[in-house]
Amino acid sequence: MSFLFNKKEIRSYTSFILMLLILVACFALIDFADAANTNDASLSDDNKTHKPVQVSQKAIKRAAKTVYLTANYDKKLPNSVEIEGYNYSLPQFLYLASGSIYKRYHNNTSNITVNYNIKRPSDPKDHDVKKNVSSYKWYKISKYIINYSKKHHSSPKYVYVNGKKMQYQSVVFYLSKYLSRSKGETGLPKYMLVSIKKTSPINNNGYTISLFSPYKSGTSKSYLISSPNAQSKNPNIKKLAKKITKGSKSKLQKAKAIYEWVINNVEYEGYYNTRYGALKSIRLKKGNCVDQSHVIIALSRASGISARYVHGTCKFIVSGRTIGHVWVQVLVNRKWVVVDASNTRNRFGGVVSWNIGSYKKHGVYSSLNF
Structure with a gap:
């Protein structure tokens, strides 16, 4: 059995098939665009809400150097610290820096787990401090900061150095300086001099x-x-x-x-x-x-x-x-x-x-x- 079509009928069927193909292609493109837009939005939301679980010690050391140099130049601590594209509060950064010193002292190169549940201490006070502080003392200070932060969900108002209270802001400044001077992946300086007055701009939000x-x-x-x-x-x-x-x-x-x-x-x-x-x-x-x-x-x-x-x-x-x-x-x-x-x-x-x-x-x- 054979089917015969005239030229007019063939043109009509061809046009109909082409129209169907165009419609199918359009729907496919729309679905693809919707899927792409959905994925972009999802990625954007993830970037906005994603909080790093851990931070490398190399990144913390780089941030510590930036904090120290900036504060030493401006005589004022920054409000936040950027590490690998994420902004941490000063108490969070202090916890990370303390964790790095603690692990370096034990020759441990593993990443530091972030603690986001730490607040800035209220009304910190101190004395004038001038003391050559050993690596063991910096290790003890770091350990104290870590434990205090976990227990009280706040950075300590001060730490003791040679029987004197070193204020929270001074602790951030000198801990950053000490960590930034470390060499290699596990090395720590044997000593570092702390010399700061309670009237220092570092302790008084930049005020002289x-x-x-x-x-x-x-x-x-x-x-x-x-x-x-x-x-x-x-x-x-x-x-x-x-x-x-x-x-x-x-x-x-x-x-x-x-x-x-x-x-x-x-x-x-x-x-x-x-x-x-x-x-x-x-x-x-x-x-x-x-x-x-x-x-x-x-x-x-x-x-x-x-x-x-x-x-x-x-x-x-x-x-x-x-x-x-x-x-x-x-x-x-x-x-x-x-x-x-x-x-x-x-x-x-x-x-x-x-x-x-x-x-x-x-x-x-x-x-x-x-």
Whole structure:
């Protein structure tokens, strides 16, 4: 039996078959795209929620070196520590670093299990500490941190070193330094010197407490007066001060806002003594340490915040030069708080651009004659 089709019928059947094939292909592509999208979303979610179970000691050592170098440079510990793409809190990092020192002491190169259930200790306090600490003592400190963290779900407020309390922040700093100096996969330094004061910026969230001064009642009025170079009563300065401090609810917030504005808008320029004064420095957006101080003082006084000049001789960290320098103290919460806008690494209440342990203070003034 044979089937005969005319040309018109053949064309119709061919078109129908082609249409079916196209539809099948489209459905297959849609299914594939949906599957691909589902897999991508799943992977994305896994990346967001995945917490490493263990971390290699090599990775912990690299992180410890970063923590030490950063904190030594900025005089402030980081808020978190990145290890192999995951951010750990400081207490979690301290636990990992302690675990690595503990295992290194026993010549154990295995990975460290992460403990996520650790909080930062509240109100840690310490003493001044100066002691050459042996590897055995670092091992004992690390063991204590591990056990304390497991039991209390918190890092310890301090550890004892030679009968002195070394504060939590100092422990993170020096433990990081010690681990970063280890060699090979299991080696530990035999000794490392710990030398830190309780007023260190490391222990005080970056604040240079040693450059603060106590407030004596009845001495603030002279530090609110307008002067030829700190023109706090000038309408333009008053207007700018109001704009900068808009939304600030306390003197502390106002003082911080003013400092941040100056350090971001009045670029440091090297020369001696006053060249511009506050008004011109604001207009030119530049000035040396003296003129930057004029700007901070003018804006602070215009905002009702007592501010004064401090003159001294300082050794600067990067250049190594020892030269005359001017910075500011603002009166906040009955303390004269240091502010120095001459270097962008400095911050409100904190100085890292010059050696705070060797400077010589010449005087404190309401106005300058140079």
